[in-house]
Amino acid sequence: MIEGYNYPVPVLDANTVDFTSSSPEQTQRMGARLGELLRPGDLICLHGDLGAGKTTLVQGMARGWGSARAARSPTFVLVHEYKRADGKVLYHLDAFRLKPGEGPGLEIDSALDHGAMVVEWPERVGEMLERDRVQVEMRWIDDTRRNLRLEGKGARPEEILRDFRKLAFGN
Ligand SMILES: Nc1ncnc2c1ncn2[C@@H]1O[C@H](COP(=O)(O)OP(=O)(O)O)[C@@H](O)[C@H]1O
Numbered sequence: 001m002i003e004g005y006n007y008p009v010p011v012l013d014a015n016t017v018d019f020t021s022s023s024p025e026q027t028q029r030m031g032a033r034l035g036e037l038l039r040p041g042d043l044i045c046l047h048g049d050l051g052a053g054k055t056t057l058v059q060g061m062a063r064g065w066g067s068a069r070a071a072r073s074p075t076f077v078l079v080h081e082y083k084r085a086d087g088k089v090l091y092h093l094d095a096f097r098l099k100p101g102e103g104p105g106l107e108i109d110s111a112l113d114h115g116a117m118v119v120e121w122p123e124r125v126g127e128m129l130e131r132d133r134v135q136v137e138m139r140w141i142d143d144t145r146r147n148l149r150l151e152g153k154g155a156r157p158e159e160i161l162r163d164f165r166k167l168a169f170g171n
């Protein structure tokens with residue numbers, strides 16, 4: 001047992017959810033619960049080192065959103081699109097390989113008009129961290145465990161977080 005990670009501690013305050021995932025599958029399940037709450041216009045920013053589990057979380061989010069099948073963006077290699085039956089898209093941008101000064105390759109405002117967006121390495125896309133967003137910080141604990149901390153930045157993200165807490169932890 002690692003000090004501080006013995007118990008799930010889902011509620012720190014009304015606007016923060018903090019818990020430990022014990023497996024990739026659990027991370028995906030949590031992602032699915034988050035994904036099913038998303039609507040066009042919603043932005044999720046994923047922070048954490050390589051191997052923290054960001055892409056694993058995105059796989060679950062896509063399932064919850066309603067389309068687990070990724071298509072490469074026709075215009076930009078760092079973007080994958082999960083398009084569900086009603087035509088709405090979850091955009092997944094992995095900005096890890098973005099070069100300084102290089103744009104994300106998609107017009108973020110127009111993408112958010114008809115889709116939701118999840119971003120890995122959002123700190124590499126200048127304006128991303130000025131937007132209303134659900135901020136997720138993922139940390140490696142050991143081979144199978146990851147700490148996830150979700151925070152709502154803005155009114156709509158706070159609402160997402162409240163609903164996520166209810167859905168995932170029942171409180
Ligand atoms: N609890 C966990 N949650 C997420 N990934 C986990 C967990 N335990 C082990 N892993 C493994 O860690 C790796 C995470 O990789 P990935 O999701 O690509 O991370 P990132 O996108 O942050 O670089 C995967 O190989 C996954 O199977």
Ligand SMILES: [Mg+2]
Pocket residue numbers: 054055094120
């Ligand atoms: Mg990744």
